[in-house]
Amino acid sequence: MLEGELYVDVGDKRIRLTPSDGELEIPAWHRNRVIPLPPSEDRKYTKFLLSGPGTDGPYMLDAIFYENYYRYMDQALSPGGEGISVVQVLCMFDRGGSCLALPKFIPFSMTLSKAMTVVIGRWLGGILGYQPYYKEWSTDWETAKQRMSTSVVQKRFARE
Structure with a gap:
């Protein structure tokens, strides 16, 4: 999480992430959803890094x-x-x-x-x-x- 805040739903659990939180790993094939919080006066943007494991094939989250x-x-x-x-x-x-x-x-x-x-x-x-x-x-x-x-x-x- 670089800037702003967001919620991450992983299975039945909702996690609130802020820039002070560490990296969140989501296991493969787990239900997940990323929900940015609405902008506010002190939080104009939401910026975060997404990554997935690399593969040798043509199908990947990159x-x-x-x-x-x-x-x-x-x-x-x-x-x-x-x-x-x-x-x-x-x-x-x-x-x-x-x-x-x-x-x-x-x-x-x-x-x-x-x-x-x-x-x-x-x-x-x-x-x-x-x-x-x-x-x-x-x-x-x-x-x-x-x-x-x-x-x-x-x-x-x-x-x-």
Whole structure:
């Protein structure tokens, strides 16, 4: 946590983080959510670092994922924005090796969430023209293109 404050929900536990707190590790595949507190007179911004473990594969939560996801959210939710597309979010989460968590009362909710992310995000999204990464939002476009080229339905976006 660099500046401001935020809540982090990890499973059923809510944790308030401030700059004086240390690093918070969230185990892989745990339900989690980050909620910044509203700005105030003494707290104009919320700045925090996100990181995930590196992998050798094309699916990871890294700077390319975060750049694209948060720039998409900023655009989608800005005044005049088109709103959030679940297919777009699933497409991005798939490349991040993550998923949207379904409610806990649904049997096998995390397995179903992962399957939805691949089927709807990667396959259907790719066929319909949804990209996990966009050139205008990526500071490392060459890596983003290389990752997209590993998917049959996303290869065409790597040619831009």
